[in-house]
Amino acid sequence: MRTQVTEARRIVVKVGSSSLTTAAGGLDGKRVDALVDALAGSPAEVVLVSSGAIAAGLAPLGLLKRPKDLATQQAAASVGQGLLMRAYNDAFARHGRVVGQVLLTVDDVTRRAHYRNAYRTLRRLLDLRAVPVVNENDTVATEEIRFGDNDRLAALVASLVHADLLVLLSDVDSLYTGDPSLPTSKKITDVRTPDDLLDIDVKRPGKAGVGTGGMVTKVEAARIATTSGIPVVLASAPNAKAVLDGEPVGTLFHRLRERPQARLFWLAHATSPRGRLHLDPGAVQAVRQRHASLLPAGITAVDGRFAAGDPVDLVDVGGVPVARGLVNYDAAELPPLLGRSTGELAAALGPAYEREVVHRDDLVLL
Numbered sequence: 001m002r003t004q005v006t007e008a009r010r011i012v013v014k015v016g017s018s019s020l021t022t023a024a025g026g027l028d029g030k031r032v033d034a035l036v037d038a039l040a041g042s043p044a045e046v047v048l049v050s051s052g053a054i055a056a057g058l059a060p061l062g063l064l065k066r067p068k069d070l071a072t073q074q075a076a077a078s079v080g081q082g083l084l085m086r087a088y089n090d091a092f093a094r095h096g097r098v099v100g101q102v103l104l105t106v107d108d109v110t111r112r113a114h115y116r117n118a119y120r121t122l123r124r125l126l127d128l129r130a131v132p133v134v135n136e137n138d139t140v141a142t143e144e145i146r147f148g149d150n151d152r153l154a155a156l157v158a159s160l161v162h163a164d165l166l167v168l169l170s171d172v173d174s175l176y177t178g179d180p181s182l183p184t185s186k187k188i189t190d191v192r193t194p195d196d197l198l199d200i201d202v203k204r205p206g207k208a209g210v211g212t213g214g215m216v217t218k219v220e221a222a223r224i225a226t227t228s229g230i231p232v233v234l235a236s237a238p239n240a241k242a243v244l245d246g247e248p249v250g251t252l253f254h255r256l257r258e259r260p261q262a263r264l265f266w267l268a269h270a271t272s273p274r275g276r277l278h279l280d281p282g283a284v285q286a287v288r289q290r291h292a293s294l295l296p297a298g299i300t301a302v303d304g305r306f307a308a309g310d311p312v313d314l315v316d317v318g319g320v321p322v323a324r325g326l327v328n329y330d331a332a333e334l335p336p337l338l339g340r341s342t343g344e345l346a347a348a349l350g351p352a353y354e355r356e357v358v359h360r361d362d363l364v365l366l
């Protein structure tokens with residue numbers, strides 16, 4: 001059993017084009033359904049990074065193989081992305097789950113100002129129990145600023161949403177020492193350090209012809225994630241359920257360091273609180289033991305003059321600080337909300353009041 005997997009609370013799963021399409025081209029509904037069944041069965045929050053827009057758009061446009069020129073690829077992506085979302089929408093609906101499309105460019109995941117926008121949207125979708133389905137915004141990306149494959153995009157999204165695990169699903173069941181079709185190539189179950197990759201040949205692209213990056217981009221994605229403290233499992237798409245159940249399938253890239261908690265470290269050690277939120281015992285327990293977000297219902301009193309975004313201390317009935325967090329409301333807004341459930345507040349004051357007072361991602365225990 002892999003505890004890196006079974007203990008993960010937030011997982012980014014990336015699936016490649018070759019795992020979603022039929023041999024004849026076009027989306028394979030059965031494979032989409034099987035993948036979605038596996039994802040919907042996971043107790044973790046899941047962000048799905050899905051390729052396949054270009055591949056799904058080929059058949060409807062009468063294209064026989066993946067075009068080489070960017071404009072035709074973009075036209076195919078434009079047609080295929082809608083079909084892809086329809087397939088996910090229908091497949092997740094069977095589990096009573098809603099999907100949200102998130103199309104990103106390189107800038108959205110690398111520039112800080114954009115990055116925060118993307119993070120907020122993804123986090124809100126997860127809070128609402130929706131499944132974000134991410135792809136590159138192929139129709140607007142130019143050759144120079146394009147990821148092209150989704151492996152690196154998935155690694156950056158994993159880091160962006162503070163995921164505990166990245167799963168790369170492909171048409172190959174693990175990393176091999178060389179071309180998997182050669183009998184001399186051996187399966188690799190664990191990659192613990194970059195040295196474990198020194199003798200591995202990852203150059204040859206996939207034979208299916210619809211994927212783009214082959215193993216090179218997957219190994220690169222694993223490097224980005226593991227150096228950000230996020231372990232990676234590379235496995236075949238039909239093994240998605242086994243992966244998420246923690247079974248030792250595919251290749252596990254162990255994380256190379258602890259997850260840097262730089263922002264939360266700053267919050268705990270380098271900020272002074274602008275106010276205090278007094279918690280009832282139930283809220284203290286929820287924050288401490290379940291690492292839950294703080295909701296208005298668990299707050300009994302507020303001290304200080306702070307604005308939304310400021311650091312505040314969360315204190316217990318004895319006034320002892322238990323956590324520090326970034327508050328989502330101005331001090332003056334809070335008193336009428338205290339002790340009331342988020343459902344009640346939303347009904348009385350509108351959906352903007354459904355938000356948590358301190359989100360769990362912005363909270364550090366003291």
Ligand SMILES: Nc1ncnc2c1ncn2[C@@H]1O[C@H](COP(=O)(O)OP(=O)(O)O)[C@@H](O)[C@H]1O
Binds near residue numbers: 170174179
């Ligand atoms: N060392 C290796 N180990 C495993 N697969 C490899 C290796 N080198 C090349 N490959 C090829 O990489 C392919 C997966 O890449 P790709 O087709 O881009 O997948 P996807 O569409 O899932 O992103 C496999 O089908 C396999 O043939």
Ligand SMILES: N[C@@H](CCC(=O)OP(=O)(O)O)C(=O)O
Binds near residue numbers: 018053135148
């Ligand atoms: N954004 C593109 C991804 C291209 C692609 O084929 O990626 P991958 O299958 O992950 O190597 C698409 O949806 O078609």
